Amino acid sequence: MGRVLVNGIPVEQVSVMDRGLAYGDGLFESIRFVGAVAPLWSRHMQRLAEGCRRLQIPLPDASQLWAEALEVSRHLAHSVVRITVTRGQGERGYALPSRPQPSRVLAAFAPPALVDENLDRGLDLRICDLRLAEQPQLAGIKHLNRLEQVLARAEWCDPAIAEGILRDTRGLVISATMANLFARIDGELLTPAVDRCGVAGVARAELLAICPQARIGEMTLEALLRASEIFLSSSVRGILPVRSVGERTFQPGPSTRELQQHWRNLGFSREQAG
Amino acid sequence: MGRVLVNGIPVEQVSVMDRGLAYGDGLFESIRFVGAVAPLWSRHMQRLAEGCRRLQIPLPDASQLWAEALEVSRHLAHSVVRITVTRGQGERGYALPSRPQPSRVLAAFAPPALVDENLDRGLDLRICDLRLAEQPQLAGIKHLNRLEQVLARAEWCDPAIAEGILRDTRGLVISATMANLFARIDGELLTPAVDRCGVAGVARAELLAICPQARIGEMTLEALLRASEIFLSSSVRGILPVRSVGERTFQPGPSTRELQQHWRNLGFSREQAG
Numbered sequence A, B: 001m002g003r004v005l006v007n008g009i010p011v012e013q014v015s016v017m018d019r020g021l022a023y024g025d026g027l028f029e030s031i032r033f034v035g036a037v038a039p040l041w042s043r044h045m046q047r048l049a050e051g052c053r054r055l056q057i058p059l060p061d062a063s064q065l066w067a068e069a070l071e072v073s074r075h076l077a078h079s080v081v082r083i084t085v086t087r088g089q090g091e092r093g094y095a096l097p098s099r100p101q102p103s104r105v106l107a108a109f110a111p112p113a114l115v116d117e118n119l120d121r122g123l124d125l126r127i128c129d130l131r132l133a134e135q136p137q138l139a140g141i142k143h144l145n146r147l148e149q150v151l152a153r154a155e156w157c158d159p160a161i162a163e164g165i166l167r168d169t170r171g172l173v174i175s176a177t178m179a180n181l182f183a184r185i186d187g188e189l190l191t192p193a194v195d196r197c198g199v200a201g202v203a204r205a206e207l208l209a210i211c212p213q214a215r216i217g218e219m220t221l222e223a224l225l226r227a228s229e230i231f232l233s234s235s236v237r238g239i240l241p242v243r244s245v246g247e248r249t250f251q252p253g254p255s256t257r258e259l260q261q262h263w264r265n266l267g268f269s270r271e272q273a274g
Helices: A019-023 A041-055 A062-073 A116-121 A147-153 A202-210 A221-225 A254-266 B019-023 B041-055 B062-073 B116-121 B147-153 B202-210 B221-225 B254-266
Strands: A004-006 A013-015 A026-034 A078-086 A103-109 A123-132 A163-168 A173-176 A180-185 A188-192 A215-217 A229-234 A238-245 B004-006 B013-015 B026-034 B078-086 B103-109 B123-132 B163-168 B173-176 B180-185 B188-192 B215-217 B229-234 B238-245
Touching (some): A004 A062, A019 B019, A019 B147, A026 A041, A041 A062, A041 A078, A041 B147, A062 A078, A078 B019, A163 A221, A173 A221, A180 A202, A180 A221, A202 A229, A202 A238, B041 B062, B041 B078, B062 B103, B123 B147, B163 B221, B173 B221, B188 B202, B229 B254
Parallel strands (some): A123 A163, B123 B163, B123 B238, B188 B215
Antiparallel strands (some): A078 A103, A163 A173, A180 A188, A229 A238, B026 B078, B173 B180, B180 B188
16 A cells, blocks of 8 residues: 545544444545546546435545545556545434534555456456345445445455456346446447446446447346457456456457557556556 | 444554445444443344354454453443444455454444433334345345445434334335334234345344244335334334324334333343433
């Protein structure tokens, strides 16, 4: 871990009374920096604002977050800055504090190591048993209640398996455990809706903005398994081709390569990938 | 807040790297103490052990928790001791740490003030709009992912409304926001199942153990509204009669009074209620 600022102060602890710890009552963003540049900063701030609105948490000042993000990451040529915003300290009980004073925690990390072979040939995925619960009031935002992802990721420890596919209670494909998912099915580029469960990824939003032909919709597992190409999107890890889902194998396709090029053009060059 | 111990040390902070903060990756128990006596201690430890098993968190030593609970509460004649157990510190990412070192936080609080009138005449309840999502892998245990309860409790701020009724996505009654619910319907004492959502309360477990005639089953809102009596159970607040649910009014009934007496017999006398 690099530097940490808690409410602007260089400490590495939060109060045990913070509702982030007590109830997971908050939000986070993991933002890829290349030096002092964060190509997707404004999309992260947009999602954070939507999360604060939905959870009724006062929105921190974006320019203050930016200054603090630069401060914690300035000794790293490449970094991931995690911004955690909680409802702040509270007494016992779920009721909202009458005068909330949100906490903000900024911490810089070295980016995850990306193996060239994974970016070229693709990742091996499994299908997780855990089914995401349907909670429209929490779907899409990046809140701190992440036990479903923790349990899904705990389903395997084989390091050859890079990711797991998450389905909802109806069996529809939603995403991977820490990335969104796109697939070309019957000629159409499709990504699952995240309005009942799942996270509306910042990289997903970027891809949807530059691919007007991509469609948001329902994706069955059967449809996924007959896709002509599959890739994952992650604001931290970029565009990751999928080589296999369980027994079924895939080849990286033209959309994958085109969007990987777009990713590099944004400023996330391969050399910068950790 | 009274005293705090974090991993046995008298500090009031946890690391920002704690997975309890990062993902709500942990569990808690709120335990009512009368001096150095906690009548439901063993039931709390039983639920904590079940939660640790389900989340694959190493179980803390119960005798150490007991010693620390006495330590944080010893200056209070009456207290609620919150025990929080998290998976401990971790690097970025959902994958379980290879050598988890769970964190434990013990903090003592004054018990909530209970108004005599509420214990006598009963509480006024509303029906919450939020629907609990169905996640069998997290149902029943007292984990730290509590945004649903926070959002449900945020639906009202009228201090005359003491609690809200939570339903699942199918519309079935599950519980209140911070207590379990029992109702006598068609002569039968019924409490909703908590195997798809909701929390298996320690007070609920106590009541089920001493009321062999009580049944766990599905409860529609329509059935609840024609109950002859309704009460809430909370290990911290005891047995609370319900006086109204929205427009519909109720009288505390014989089961409510009998179980309030049982509660006092356990050692939670009314005078001790904060």
